[in-house]
Amino acid sequence: MSRRRRRNDWIPGAVITIIVLMLSVVFMGLLAMTKMVPTIYMLIIGIVLVLFTAVIWLLVWHFRHKGRFIAGTILAVLLVAVLALGSFYINKTRDALSGISGVNTEVTQIAVYVRSDDAADSVEATAGYNFGILSSLDRENTDGAVNHLNSQFGTAVQTTEYAGLTELADGLYKNEVGAIILNNAYLDVLEEMDGYADFESKVKQVGTVDVESEIAVNNTSSDGSNDTQTAEPITTSRGGKVYTIYISGIDTRGEMTAKSRSDVNIIATINTDTREILLVSTPRDYYVPLSISNGAPDKLTHAGIYGIDVCMNTLGMLYDIDINYYFRINFGGFVKVIDALGGITVYSDYDFDSKNITGYHFNQGANYVNGEQALVFSRERYAFQEGDRQRGKNQMAVIKGVVDKALSPEILTSYSSILSSLDGCFGTNITYEEIAQLLQQQLAGGGDWTIVSYSVDGTGATEKPYSMSQKAYVMVPDYSTVDKAKDLMAKVRNGEVVTQADADGTTGQ
Incomplete structure (x- = not known):
């Protein structure tokens, strides 16, 4: 009996x-599926895990060797805990990146509004109304909403058209x-205009139609021609990649994919x-033709009403470049992300007190800020003589600060x-595979990145933008600064080293 027990005492260890x-x-399978870890790693x-497994087996x-068996069991439990925790974080990482990547659709929220004192409390209650x-x-989306109402009511609705x-x-x-049909993204535009700041208090939303559409990026040149492209980075002669990415900062009323004005418009050129x-900021009030306005100029921020692809194509026209990623x-x-990071360091060009939200002070030079402070810092413009231009620099x-x-x-x-x-804060059409490849390159190569920023300039004026019914403040581009931005982008794409001194124009001074 004891001999049989000795013959079987290897089973628990096995x-x-x-x-x-x-x-x-x-664990190794999950790690391989992330596509983020370099082959050498x-x-x-794999070798480390094999060695640990071998040591555990020897123990x-x-x-019957109680001491060794207990030691091996403890080591096995510890390794299993590490593998389980590692697998958890691997899955969480994959889910998080999958959730923000490959977003190629956008939602237009079309709403039906009635007067605030109207008895109607649903779209069905507006049957028989005349719709403005x-x-x-935005006629395509409007017609889509009208067709939806025709189908819902079972009869053609009566409409009256208005120019603005x-x-x-x-x-x-x-x-x-009796009611109007309006893209929700126009609410902010309407409230910019004199006499309509209280529009939302005078009306009542009784229903919405969400129209989902694919983000179709056209590389639109300065002569107005365009060519639909796929989102592909440029491969360099050394085997690296050059990405030209449009960074859009929004404070949307609805879901992340809803069309809305873009308050932050930055082009990142990454080699x-x-x-x-290289980060190039374009002021939100820049007065430029939109890719869909047939040459009529508008505030750049209004491009977002018509879709993020219109933002990309409009900036592509301005800088004569292809922008396929957003x-x-x-x-x-974004506040949540900065707080999760434990705060970031931002560098301010000025010592100032915030005017948009009082109670915040920032020193010239380095400031360690939490999420709320970073948001105030990035939104401030009234404290600066340069206004929106300085806000772009602060953004x-x-x-x-976040990248660092x-x-x-x-x-x-x-x-x-x-x-x-990350959930609800970011969205991009960059694929998971491309993000994983970038992370793999960072893990393999390590080292710091150089980040250079530049903001184009212009002159304040009062004009009637394409999307508005009355004149408003705009910024007429200073095309010498646009040309400099083009030159800086080209240098980064071509593999030349660009410094902050080059962007600031202080080289050699």
């Missing part, structure tokens, strides 16, 4: 070793129509060979909370 081996294989991790293969609609602006937003609002105010990132940031939700300072912190070892201490904070 079970423990098999469990460790199986979990190691699962995968090989090293536990005879149950815009005659040309204020005329449409006045038609509702004056009882010329993985030189490890350089990265959308909800700056309201780039916030982005630089995210590339630092400190990120490991708050990794889980950072992943949780």
